[in-house]
Amino acid sequence: NAGVMQNPRHLVRRRGQEARLRCSPMKGHSHVYWYRQLPEEGLKFMVYLQKENIIDESGMPKERFSAEFPKEGPSILRIQQVVRGDSAAYFCASSPTARDTDTQYFGPGTRLTVL
């Protein structure tokens, strides 16, 4: 059973460009979470999605960031007009349900560098 997959693993963008990060959850998992890890910091929750629904986006910056998890295909985290402060590692996690006792399994992350 393949784990959570993220691509690309590394992404370089210039200021003002768009970044698209993809996450394929583990097979059978319909709940996806995105976290951001700034340099020398812990992970911070961004958004929680189920298929075709955003459940909790309380950690998402109000502008330039959006996320989706369509019925078919991977979850996408989109950052428009990137700035240097967006440079970070973005991790996706998935779980089979939203039960409190479910473990979130993490992908290897996408490391975004904004020049």
Next chain:
Amino acid sequence: AQSVTQPDIHITVSEGASLELRCNYSYGATPYLFWYVQSPGQGLQLLLKYFSGDTLVQGIKGFEAEFKRSQSSFNLRKPSVHWSDAAEYFCAVRGLGNEKLTFGTGTRLTIIP
């Protein structure tokens, strides 16, 4: 709001020595607690988790952690570390009915021969 404190930013231990990484949490009720390990350039791997029951939980790679409600702590321990244990360790908390994990800032573990 829930929060996690890992007071030690960096710890260095000798190979074969015992290890204890500290974690304190803040949450109004009984939390769900986790320890994850992150190797350089990698994602997070779950070491162990506490939901209820026995306050001493066993995990993978010989790690264990003890939940102490009176101290709001969930310290990670290992009796004898191996060089391969060098990594960043994150404690996390999740509340009842709350899907998101709240992480501490991490403890970087260095192993010396």
